[in-house]
Amino acid sequence: EDVIRAVTFTPAQVSFSQNFQKFVDLVNERGKGVVQIQVIGGPETIPQPRMGEAQKNGIADMFLLPAGLYLNIVPEGEAFAGSNRDPMSVRADGGIDLINGIFHEKANAHVLAHVDGGAGFHLWLTKKPGITEDGQVDLTDIRLRSSPLYRAFLETLGATIVVQPAAEVYTSLERGVVDGTGYPISGLRDYGWNKFLKYRLDPSFFQTDVLITMNLDAWEGLSDEAKNIVQQAAIDHEKSSFDANIVLNEEEGKLLAEGGIETITLTGEQETLFLKTAYDIAWARLKERDPANHDALKAIFFEEIE
Amino acid sequence: MMDWTLSIAILIGGLMLSMGIGLPVALGFFLINVVGVFLFMGGARGIDQMISNATMAVSTYSLAPVPLFLVMGSLFFHSGLARRVLDAIDVLIGRLPARLSYLTVTSGTVFAALSGSSLANTGMLGSLMVPEMMKRGYKKHMAIGPILGSGGLAVIIPPSTLAVLFGSLARIDIGALLIAGLLPGVVLAFLYAGLIFAQAKLDPEAAPNYEYTPLPLMKRLGIFARDVVPMVVIVMAVVGSILTGVATPTESGALGIVAVAVLALLFRALDWKAVTDAIQDAARVTGMTFLLITASSTFAQLLAFSGASSGLVRWATSLDMGPTQTLLVMALILLVLGMFMDQVSMMLITLPIFVPLAMSLQFDMVWWGLIMLLMLEVSFTTPPFGLLLFVMHGVSPPGTTLPEVARAALPYILCVFLLIALVILFPTLATFLPSLM
Amino acid sequence: MSAALSLLDALSKLMFWIACALVVMIVCVVTYDVASRNLGLPTAIWAVNSVEYAMLHITFLCFPWLVRTRGHVCVEVLLTYLPAGLRRLWQAGLQILAALIAFYLMYHSGKSFFEVLTDGSYEVRAFDAPMWMLYASMPLGFGLGALQFLSFFPRHESFYGAPPEAHAGL
Ligand code: NA
Ligand code: NA
Numbered sequence: 001e002d003v004i005r006a007v008t009f010t011p012a013q014v015s016f017s018q019n020f021q022k023f024v025d026l027v028n029e030r031g032k033g034v035v036q037i038q039v040i041g042g043p044e045t046i047p048q049p050r051m052g053e054a055q056k057n058g059i060a061d062m063f064l065l066p067a068g069l070y071l072n073i074v075p076e077g078e079a080f081a082g083s084n085r086d087p088m089s090v091r092a093d094g095g096i097d098l099i100n101g102i103f104h105e106k107a108n109a110h111v112l113a114h115v116d117g118g119a120g121f122h123l124w125l126t127k128k129p130g131i132t133e134d135g136q137v138d139l140t141d142i143r144l145r146s147s148p149l150y151r152a153f154l155e156t157l158g159a160t161i162v163v164q165p166a167a168e169v170y171t172s173l174e175r176g177v178v179d180g181t182g183y184p185i186s187g188l189r190d191y192g193w194n195k196f197l198k199y200r201l202d203p204s205f206f207q208t209d210v211l212i213t214m215n216l217d218a219w220e221g222l223s224d225e226a227k228n229i230v231q232q233a234a235i236d237h238e239k240s241s242f243d244a245n246i247v248l249n250e251e252e253g254k255l256l257a258e259g260g261i262e263t264i265t266l267t268g269e270q271e272t273l274f275l276k277t278a279y280d281i282a283w284a285r286l287k288e289r290d291p292a293n294h295d296a297l298k299a300i301f302f303e304e305i306e
Numbered sequence: 307m308m309d310w311t312l313s314i315a316i317l318i319g320g321l322m323l324s325m326g327i328g329l330p331v332a333l334g335f336f337l338i339n340v341v342g343v344f345l346f347m348g349g350a351r352g353i354d355q356m357i358s359n360a361t362m363a364v365s366t367y368s369l370a371p372v373p374l375f376l377v378m379g380s381l382f383f384h385s386g387l388a389r390r391v392l393d394a395i396d397v398l399i400g401r402l403p404a405r406l407s408y409l410t411v412t413s414g415t416v417f418a419a420l421s422g423s424s425l426a427n428t429g430m431l432g433s434l435m436v437p438e439m440m441k442r443g444y445k446k447h448m449a450i451g452p453i454l455g456s457g458g459l460a461v462i463i464p465p466s467t468l469a470v471l472f473g474s475l476a477r478i479d480i481g482a483l484l485i486a487g488l489l490p491g492v493v494l495a496f497l498y499a500g501l502i503f504a505q506a507k508l509d510p511e512a513a514p515n516y517e518y519t520p521l522p523l524m525k526r527l528g529i530f531a532r533d534v535v536p537m538v539v540i541v542m543a544v545v546g547s548i549l550t551g552v553a554t555p556t557e558s559g560a561l562g563i564v565a566v567a568v569l570a571l572l573f574r575a576l577d578w579k580a581v582t583d584a585i586q587d588a589a590r591v592t593g594m595t596f597l598l599i600t601a602s603s604t605f606a607q608l609l610a611f612s613g614a615s616s617g618l619v620r621w622a623t624s625l626d627m628g629p630t631q632t633l634l635v636m637a638l639i640l641l642v643l644g645m646f647m648d649q650v651s652m653m654l655i656t657l658p659i660f661v662p663l664a665m666s667l668q669f670d671m672v673w674w675g676l677i678m679l680l681m682l683e684v685s686f687t688t689p690p691f692g693l694l695l696f697v698m699h700g701v702s703p704p705g706t707t708l709p710e711v712a713r714a715a716l717p718y719i720l721c722v723f724l725l726i727a728l729v730i731l732f733p734t735l736a737t738f739l740p741s742l743m
Numbered sequence: 744m745s746a747a748l749s750l751l752d753a754l755s756k757l758m759f760w761i762a763c764a765l766v767v768m769i770v771c772v773v774t775y776d777v778a779s780r781n782l783g784l785p786t787a788i789w790a791v792n793s794v795e796y797a798m799l800h801i802t803f804l805c806f807p808w809l810v811r812t813r814g815h816v817c818v819e820v821l822l823t824y825l826p827a828g829l830r831r832l833w834q835a836g837l838q839i840l841a842a843l844i845a846f847y848l849m850y851h852s853g854k855s856f857f858e859v860l861t862d863g864s865y866e867v868r869a870f871d872a873p874m875w876m877l878y879a880s881m882p883l884g885f886g887l888g889a890l891q892f893l894s895f896f897p898r899h900e901s902f903y904g905a906p907p908e909a910h911a912g913l
Contacts, residue, residue: 012654012657013475013477013661040613041611041616041654043654044607044610045611046607047359047362047607050358050359058348059347059348059352148867148869151788160786161788163367163792163869164367164554165368166474168368168467171467171470171555172551172554175548175550177551177553192480195480195481289871325817326821327821327833328817328819328821328834328903329837329840331815331816332815333845336844337840357878357881358855360881361799361881364798364802365795365799366798367791367795369798373798377766559773560774561774561777585767589759589762589805590814592801593802593804593809593814594814594815596798597803597805597809597815696816
């Protein structure tokens, strides 16, 4: 029996880890006597920004880890965040095979699935944003808490950026140190930020880029039977977590709206301009770091915005 | 994988041993880290990972208050402003024994209500108050204890970064958890005051009541206007900037430094030597504290990675017990883990197991969360790993040993235990304010 | 020998001064960051991360000088119970052990430093910083720190039993 030791990038009770647990249960169920996954822990075992390296070194066998947390190792990982297509279509068009060639070489890792897809980042604000003459969202005079992923985008829109760990954002929103943040719909209420937020800006941009991956040596060390079980469970979970996410986001969105958060929806040219700006920045950054695979990846992961 | 009891015996036993024989604490941590990495992280490649993890430990913005408040405090001291202010306060308050200890608790409570960070609180009070208190002949524990005590207050009196994190991880209403800490926080401050009163009564030498000549009221007011009012500027720079949203508590130390520097200039107390001394002191203490944090955070990761800590938690919570016993066992686990780990790691390890357990026992989650937060507060000052102990040791008078600092903290930890007992006996203490929301 | 010791001290002191300069830098950068945000000056996207990196380097740059000036915490309970002769021997052993640990950490962090230097890896925070920059101070600090532990022998001094004013503090 093969035993796979897994580490997650979020604490055990956060939704990402809980969804991962469903995948673990699935494998452990199907893999009785063949392969079992044992979860070691979350970010208390290895600091998040060092998990990509730990995967490369084989400190643990399996990781639930966003590609965006180790862009220094695989800059092409940004294709997942910069993707506006669903993970199943990307897989069907050979996207996972393509990117696995890169992950094998650069990260010593094997991508099993892009999970919890279908959710992007929204801007959440305490102040109403303006619109410039050319129709772009105007965040001048708005201070936003940001992560490196979308910081460049928010700066293009004129926002002033404040870098803060998530735990400090509550007090910052309360006191007006920041006027908002980018975040996916799910998980927002966990931090209690909804108490102070008044606006949600639609559409969402980028896609959460959480992957189930394995250290390549650990992957290749599995028996063929174990490989099949794990890979098939990952493909199944990719789909079911996507579907569950769509439902969850709708429910959460409704709850937040009932709680008094007004949605501002950009449409038509405004929407196009907003999204184009966002995705262009992601793909340009990927190209700047390593242009070799940019075009091939973009052709599969990205659908042109018209 | 090794049995968790063996892992725990090796890691914690090894740590105690390497410290006990007298190795510098940071190197003792590193020694056992290397041993642990070979056992649990797969040998040499694990060492590279440990080195890499170590670069993350202090390169995090939330530790910025350490150098900032240390510079602020040591500048305040070396420029002689501290002496002016405390002289003035001496004259104003008059005969009250141990008045500077009370002053520390009072200002600690006020600052706790402004900052969310125990580190900021201790760093500021420690560097502001200790050097002058020592000069006035206070015994060490009368200076160190109140600061460690009120440093922990920052955790339960809102705002509190730790409470927010706790609330979000445990899915407890964050607003309710924050407000629930207010009343117990004030009670705790009074317990501290009572403790100081008792300590000063039992040992009058601990806080000497030096020569004092009563001054006429006008003269007192004059001193107040000259020496104390300007200091309000410093307080405003730190506190006001936090309150108005100009700066986060993390950043507020920088504005405090600017305020101290400007005031020192105005009082013609700022010379080159004061500035260089202040910076050197701050750098020394920062370097020492950060090396300890680096070494011990890697240790905490090993403890988690090896399955030792989660094994302990699972075992202890699997014992079938009644609600009160379970609550006490949870508190005991936090006490034990808190000796070796930082608060965030502790929450990450325990909450996935504690939360469902607490819910199944139908605890009021806000009440329960507050008790857990109080235990997390205690872990800041329990040896061998206590973040506030390290910072405090750094700003303590020459010759102070780590055990001395820990002993000074002990009665204050007992006060927290007393408060926990009160919260258990009278849950209203925690639930009253949230119920008004 | 004494020339080598003075060189060691000079280098340790130099590293400590660099750490002091980084402390000053942190104060200036945070002040500017707050000021720029509130006064509408150009924001410094590098502010937060450069403070983080500065704190990392302060840690290791201070190490040798803190060893020399006996600024590191240790639990001396056991030492006080040992008879004088045994205590001297014990302290000598501890100094050697401490030096060995520091040398070991120097070796491995140095290895990591050269690895990331040659493979050109970088770290992604608000900006992409070369990874070698993170490791730069670690081997230096541990290496000189180890030498400082050993230097107590030719100096005929001890890391332990320091006079109180040597201890890190205000
Ligand atoms: Na507080
Ligand atoms: Na502790």
